[in-house]
Amino acid sequence: MGLLGDDRFDPDRAQELATLAESDPQAAAEHVDELSDMLQADRADIRNAAAYSLSLAAEPRPKRVSTVVPALREALTDDSDDVRANATWCLSRIAVEYPEKVHPALAQLKRRLQDTATEDAAISAFIGLSDEYPTECESITEDAIRLLEHHESNVRSSAAYVTWNLGKVSPASIRHAVDPCVGLLTDSNEFVRHNAVGTLGQIATAFPEDVEPAAESVSELLEDSKQSVQTYAAWTLSNVAVEYPERVGTAASAGLVRLLTAQGIDVRRYATYALVSAAIQTPSTVTPTDDAIAGLQAVRDVQVLDIDPDMIDQAITALESAPSVGSSTGTTRRRTDATTQSTTDAIEQQVTEIPGSTSDTTTSQSQTATTTDTSTTATETQQDEPASTRAEPAASESSRETATRDESPTTETETSDEENRTEVFNPNEGGEDSRGASQFCPHCGEQLPASAAAFCGHCGSELP
Numbered sequence: 410m411g412l413l414g415d416d417r418f419d420p421d422r423a424q425e426l427a428t429l430a431e432s433d434p435q436a437a438a439e440h441v442d443e444l445s446d447m448l449q450a451d452r453a454d455i456r457n458a459a460a461y462s463l464s465l466a467a468e469p470r471p472k473r474v475s476t477v478v479p480a481l482r483e484a485l486t487d488d489s490d491d492v493r494a495n496a497t498w499c500l501s502r503i504a505v506e507y508p509e510k511v512h513p514a515l516a517q518l519k520r521r522l523q524d525t526a527t528e529d530a531a532i533s534a535f536i537g538l539s540d541e542y543p544t545e546c547e548s549i550t551e552d553a554i555r556l557l558e559h560h561e562s563n564v565r566s567s568a569a570y571v572t573w574n575l576g577k578v579s580p581a582s583i584r585h586a587v588d589p590c591v592g593l594l595t596d597s598n599e600f601v602r603h604n605a606v607g608t609l610g611q612i613a614t615a616f617p618e619d620v621e622p623a624a625e626s627v628s629e630l631l632e633d634s635k636q637s638v639q640t641y642a643a644w645t646l647s648n649v650a651v652e653y654p655e656r657v658g659t660a661a662s663a664g665l666v667r668l669l670t671a672q673g674i675d676v677r678r679y680a681t682y683a684l685v686s687a688a689i690q691t692p693s694t695v696t697p698t699d700d701a702i703a704g705l706q707a708v709r710d711v712q713v714l715d716i717d718p719d720m721i722d723q724a725i726t727a728l729e730s731a732p733s734v735g736s737s738t739g740t741t742r743r744r745t746d747a748t749t750q751s752t753t754d755a756i757e758q759q760v761t762e763i764p765g766s767t768s769d770t771t772t773s774q775s776q777t778a779t780t781t782d783t784s785t786t787a788t789e790t791q792q793d794e795p796a797s798t799r800a801e802p803a804a805s806e807s808s809r810e811t812a813t814r815d816e817s818p819t820t821e822t823e824t825s826d827e828e829n830r831t832e833v834f835n836p837n838e839g840g841e842d843s844r845g846a847s848q849f850c851p852h853c854g855e856q857l858p859a860s861a862a863a864f865c866g867h868c869g870s871e872l873p
Contacts, residue, residue, distance in 0.1 A: 630642035
């Protein structure tokens with residue numbers, strides 16, 4: 410094992426393993442026990458080389474590296490910022506697929522959120538932990554919301570993802586995340602926008618009044634270049650529209666009408682819910698009226714969205730009989746008859762329930778929605794800097810997002826009732842690790858290249 414005596418380790422051996430981990434992390438995973446021992450070395454550079462190597466090996470082989478979690482937990486309190494950072498990143502990668510292995514370190518990882526050297530890696534670790542243990546993670550709510558305004562986009566996206574998860578347990582606890590999330594809707598990173606609007610949608614399931622003032626900002630995402638972002642924007646608006654149909658109709662009806670003919674089933678579904686709410690209660694706010702009527706008729710006739718056709722017919726009838734917005738005789742008013750209220754209640758139940766309960770088996774394989782990108786952290790350092798002296802920062806300005814949420818739209822799934830576990834992976838590897846060229850990802854609908862792999866290179870979901 411390269412021992413020199415007096416419990417000291419050979420620095421050349423530590424460097425050798427770090428170099429191996431950079432070129433072949435799969436092979437480096439065979440040396441996890443030796444690397445674990447090195448975490449006890451007297452020299453900080455050796456300990457850091459070991460933590461760095463383990464963090465790289467954990468990406469392809471998290472289960473193997475999870476066998477040394479106890480040693481990694483000890484490293485979380487190391488005097489060296491670099492050792493703490495690399496140990497935290499290592500646990501973060503393990504937590505993606507095996508959160509139960511990292512669960513014993515949950516309390517220590519909470520403390521790492523208060524450490525500027527480790528906060529980026531720690532919030533990433535809570536992606537997997539908040540998926541599996543959201544109630545136990547509620548105590549990090551303030552840290553997650555604070556990190557929504559971090560200068561690195563991968564941290565902002567991770568923080569939004571975790572905040573979203575925490576909101577599933579207690580929407581009230583994340584209500585004060587509305588303002589920072591609204592600020593993220595124009596973020597240059599698509600994954601930040603995705604998770605931010607999803608968090609707003611989660612808040613809107615219980616407190617639509619908090620999100621209603623942001624209806625215009627959310628509606629702008631209906632024109633986003635990524636259909637997954639469009640989907641969650643439509644979902645958020647559908648939740649707001651139940652209580653504030655006039656605001657949604659006025660701010661978003663044109664964009665929602667356009668999405669009625671989108672390729673993705675989920676984006677059409679939630680655009681329909683939002684429009685139906687607005688059309689039934691405040692029909693004069695829905696424009697262009699003729700296009701809305703035609704779009705709703707097409708949705709009703711296709712019958713693939715699991716939406717009550719009578720509900721759609723009621724919306725169409727309201728639009729056909731309503732005066733136009735510019736009519737001298739028509740004023741915007743909310744209809745409140747018993748039938749309208751019954752329909753509104755039905756919509757509220759459907760837009761907030763788990764979308765996976767619906768059956769979307771007819772999505773066209775030609776759809777081009779790109780849903781998720783969940784990047785891990787690779788090392789960004791000067792090439793001439795020795796591996797044994799550096800921490801592992803966030804790899805890039807790309808970040809994590811969810812492939813499928815439990816209480817939100819399953820972004821453009823081909824079979825949206827299939828439960829998918831969120832994966833965190835390297836998108837550069839994912840681009841090459843895909844299935845046959847004639848196949849499509851069952852989760853995001855993107856065409857897959859020829860080489861075989863375990864995960865979709867577009868959304869990060871595990872492939873069958």
